[in-house]
Amino acid sequence: MDLRRKGNQTVVFANPPVILASYAVVGPKEGQGPLGKTFSNVWKDQLNGEKSWELAESKMLQEALQGSIDQSGLAKEQIDFLLAGDLLNQIVSSNLAARQIALPFIGVYGACSTMALSLALGSMLIDGGFAQNVLIGVSSHHDTAERQFRLPTEQGSQRAMSAQWTVTGAGSVLLGKQGAGPRITAATLGRVIDYGETDANNMGAAMAPAVADTILNHFQDLQRKAQDYDLIASGDLGTVGLALAAEVLKQSGLEMGTGFTDCGVRIFDASQDVHAGASGCACSAVVFAGELMQKLKAGELKRVMLVGSGALHSPTSAMQGESIPGIGHAVVIEA
Known part of the structure; x- marks a missing residue:
């Protein structure tokens, strides 16, 4: 038996999955930062035509997922699973995006570790022989997170110096069993x-x-x-x-x-x-x-x-x- 487990907590893949494509979309504040030119798309505002921040976040995730599909050159029918997650209760942003993408869906919650966790799980699916191609997407939105986890933005509360700014954005990658890439x-x-x-x-x-x-x-x-x-x-x-x-x-x-x-x-x-x-x-x-x-x-x-x-x-x-x-x-x- 080929035991991929190494030591206490690590898995080494016998057939390492390939990252076939990636896509990153962010909000305006993120686009103005030092990494602005590395993102696939920068939104002009936090809503982008949607009536709520939550719907905007889901739309952002949909864009990232579709961007990876388009860049990979694969037909959607060639993708076996979608893994996605976000910060909101019941990962609602991912659920709504998955409704539009219409692939077999595995919702993942790891808070802000969700991207790394999804990459690990997607790689296990491919290396284990359960999938050929796996689509992964993760999102968050500054205003949805503030509303859920802290205080209403309208209140204008003083932020502690140890506080961090929740990123408005969505990142996606498409993993494959075969192909060129990292x-x-x-x-x-x-x-x-x-x-x-x-x-x-x-x-x-x-x-x-x-x-x-x-x-x-x-x-x-x-x-x-x-x-x-x-x-x-x-x-x-x-x-x-x-x-x-x-x-x-x-x-x-x-x-x-x-x-x-x-x-x-x-x-x-x-x-x-x-x-x-x-x-x-x-x-x-x-x-x-x-x-x-x-x-x-x-x-x-x-x-x-x-x-x-x-x-x-x-x-x-x-x-x-x-x-x-x-x-x-x-x-x-x-x-």
């Missing part, structure tokens, strides 16, 4: 880690221990170190969480070096008043589908680890006084 060679599925953080304005601190735990287990499982990767990008720890994760790893004997970065740090710059950086399901999705995919295809990056980070809280758990559990899921992509 390949997903391994995945490390994380454990839920909770150090008792209760401040919803400091999600970086809530997620950092889980990201560090996943990285530690990944290195141990595969007998690797940070220097074996051109880039290790966490999902959306922001400046606060990235520094905390690096310190936890340092105390565990790992010096991460300059190749340890965060998608939530990369997508905005200091002039955009986002405080600790970016967050949201779309944060790592659009950075990966945009900038990182372009650099992998160009040969500027050879081996990348994307570590999606998620804060597994909800309005219900917050009102019951629960702390914020964190999760980190990692995938390795090689050109």
Whole structure:
């Protein structure tokens, strides 16, 4: 039997799936940031003709999914499954998008780690012989997330300096069993880690221990170190969480070096008043589908680890006084 499981938490793919296409669409604020030119499309406003932010988010996800299909050159009938997720209750944005795409649908919720988790699950479906092609999409919207998780934007509440700005965007990739492109060679599925953080304005601190735990287990499982990767990008720890994760790893004997970065740090710059950086399901999705995919295809990056980070809280758990559990899921992509 070919056992693909390595160590405690890692899977190494015998037949690594290929990323055939990617598409990233973002809102105007994201388009004005340092990665603006790496996105497939930038919307002019947050609604784009829709009557609500929630409908706009679903429309954005539909665009990203269709963009990957179009770029791949595959007919929709050649795609076996759609995996998608978002931040809203019952992943409603993904459900509405899946209604339009009309493919066999697997809804995925990993909070802001959903992109990395979906890439891992889609790769398992292909490597396991259950699919030839899998479409993946993830979305978030600043205004829908603020309305659900924090305070009404109309209230104009003061934001804490540790707070992050939820990305308005959607990222998609199409995985295939065969073809040309970067390949997903391994995945490390994380454990839920909770150090008792209760401040919803400091999600970086809530997620950092889980990201560090996943990285530690990944290195141990595969007998690797940070220097074996051109880039290790966490999902959306922001400046606060990235520094905390690096310190936890340092105390565990790992010096991460300059190749340890965060998608939530990369997508905005200091002039955009986002405080600790970016967050949201779309944060790592659009950075990966945009900038990182372009650099992998160009040969500027050879081996990348994307570590999606998620804060597994909800309005219900917050009102019951629960702390914020964190999760980190990692995938390795090689050109």
